[in-house]
Amino acid sequence: MGLAACGLIVLGLARADAQGSQKPVSAADQATLDNLAAQRRADERKSDANRQTARQIAQEIEDLRQQIVDISKRQGASEQRSAVYRAKLETINLREADITRQLSEARGREARLLSALQIYTRNPPPALLMSPRKANDAVMAAIIMQAITPELKKRTDVLIRQNADLINLRRQSALQNEALLVSDSDISDQRSQIEKLIGQKMALEDQLLNQADQMQAQALELKTHEDRMRGTAPLRGLLDMLHPDNDRSHLQPPVVGDLIRTFGQDGARGVTYAAEPGSQVIAPAEGEVEFVGPVESYGQVVILNIGNNYRAVVTGIGRVYVDKGQTVALHEPLGRLPNLSDKKAQLYLELRHGDDVVNPTGAVQLAGN
Numbered sequence: 197m198g199l200a201a202c203g204l205i206v207l208g209l210a211r212a213d214a215q216g217s218q219k220p221v222s223a224a225d226q227a228t229l230d231n232l233a234a235q236r237r238a239d240e241r242k243s244d245a246n247r248q249t250a251r252q253i254a255q256e257i258e259d260l261r262q263q264i265v266d267i268s269k270r271q272g273a274s275e276q277r278s279a280v281y282r283a284k285l286e287t288i289n290l291r292e293a294d295i296t297r298q299l300s301e302a303r304g305r306e307a308r309l310l311s312a313l314q315i316y317t318r319n320p321p322p323a324l325l326m327s328p329r330k331a332n333d334a335v336m337a338a339i340i341m342q343a344i345t346p347e348l349k350k351r352t353d354v355l356i357r358q359n360a361d362l363i364n365l366r367r368q369s370a371l372q373n374e375a376l377l378v379s380d381s382d383i384s385d386q387r388s389q390i391e392k393l394i395g396q397k398m399a400l401e402d403q404l405l406n407q408a409d410q411m412q413a414q415a416l417e418l419k420t421h422e423d424r425m426r427g428t429a430p431l432r433g434l435l436d437m438l439h440p441d442n443d444r445s446h447l448q449p450p451v452v453g454d455l456i457r458t459f460g461q462d463g464a465r466g467v468t469y470a471a472e473p474g475s476q477v478i479a480p481a482e483g484e485v486e487f488v489g490p491v492e493s494y495g496q497v498v499i500l501n502i503g504n505n506y507r508a509v510v511t512g513i514g515r516v517y518v519d520k521g522q523t524v525a526l527h528e529p530l531g532r533l534p535n536l537s538d539k540k541a542q543l544y545l546e547l548r549h550g551d552d553v554v555n556p557t558g559a560v561q562l563a564g565n
Contacts (some may be wrong), residue, residue, distance in 0.1 A: 221425070229425055237478035239411040246408035247535075250474055253401045254535040256402050267387050292362045292484050298355060334467030350463040398515070405474045405532065447480040447556045448526060452545045453531065459555040466509070467556050477513050477543060479524045480556070488520050494544075498530050508556070509546040 282283025449455075456465050483502035491497045496513040514534030518524060525547065533541040547556040 206326055225425055232425075233421050236422070237413045239415040243408040243411035243415065246404045246411070248538075250401045250404040250408065250539065251535050252403070253397050254413060254474070257362060257394055257397050257401065258536060260365065260390050260397070264387060264390055264394075267390070276384065288362060288366045292359070292366065295355060295362060297358050305546065359548055369439050393535075401474075401535070402532075405476070405535075410473075446558070447508060447545070447547060448478070450480045450530070451475050453479050453540070453543070456542070459557060465553045466544055469543045469545070471533060471543060472542040473537055473539070473541050475532060475533045475541070477510065477530045477532060478507050478527045479530055480526075480545060482511070482526045483508065483520050483524060485520050485522045485524060489520060490515055495534065496531065505550050505555070507548045509548065510543065511546075512541065512543045514541070 282455075283389040359381045449469060451469050451471045452475060454471045456468060457468035459467055479500060481500065481502040483500035484505065485498060487497065487499040488503045489497065491511070494511040496511075498510045498513060498516060498518065500508045500510070502508055510530060512533065513531040514536075516531040517529050518531070524530065533543060535541075545556050547554045
């Protein structure tokens with residue numbers, strides 16, 4: 197069927213739809229429509245409530261992340277203090293070794309002098325057997341040793357006091373270092389507990405958002421049912437047939453939302469979507485994750501190699517589910533949009549062929565086509 201014929205069919209169905217929408221419905225059909233509308237509104241309310249709860253949890257997660265940042269700062273300061281104390285302790289060890297050496301040498305000299313003094317004191321040589329020269333030398337030696345001994349003792353006492361002070365300082369430093377190690381351990385435990393709590397809250401947020409997505413899908417299905425009963429569904433079905441979701445010649449929208457900026461509009465190098473906060477981001481095509489991570493002012497970024505030198509760049513993701521090197525299928529979840537505000541979040545999709553940007557909404561010769 198040619199495009200012109202399809203256009204005529206679409207136009208005819210649109211006119212028929214416009215006329216059909218004015219036809220009266222039976223009382224039974226109206227009651228069914230009322231029930232469908234009530235159930236759809238209930239699903240929409242539940243979806244909105246779940247998204248609101250998930251948003252609160254997302255804010256709690258953000259607060260917990262800030263606590264981890266604060267803990268990291270405290271841990272960094274503690275590590276710096278610990279490094280300072282370790283350096284001081286090393287200096288103390290060197291000083292203590294030097295003092296010990298000096299003290300040992302002083303004690304050795306003092307011991308030799310005291311030994312000589314004791315020899316002359318307890319066993320003085322007989323005067324008749326000594327020459328006057330030797331006697332004078334002995335007396336002078338005794339006098340010198342008697343004069344030097346107090347000074348040596350004084351120096352030794354100083355060295356002993358210095359050594360005692362150093363030992364005390366070393367003990368205090370060791371205690372302080374031990375306290376720092378205990379503090380670091382406590383900080384690490386706090387960090388582990390917070391990270392565990394973040395993991396639990398992220399799982400709960402995902403659960404709530406998945407439930408919201410399911411309820412939203414149910415609401416859309418009910419809306420489709422209502423449209424069919426009103427006669428407005430055939431046009432929608434034909435458009436879906438013309439642009440099926442599994443058309444591998446086109447990139448699929450990575451999020452359910454509104455296209456707010458098209459390729460080339462105001463110099464745009466890609467397309468931008470606006471979607472509900474926390475909405476799931478899916479792979480626009482099958483490919484391999486070449487890059488994933490935060491980029492300043494772009495949020496989390498995922499780059500997919502989708503074959504034939506094409507790469508899809510998705511930016512603005514709040515939380516990423518995929519890893520570098522992972523192969524993802526079409527429509528496989530890549531992550532979720534930020535969920536910290538009730539305003540719609542924006543997602544940007546750019547397609548590159550080599551170094552050139554390409555319209556992501558146009559036909560693409562992907563691998564396997």
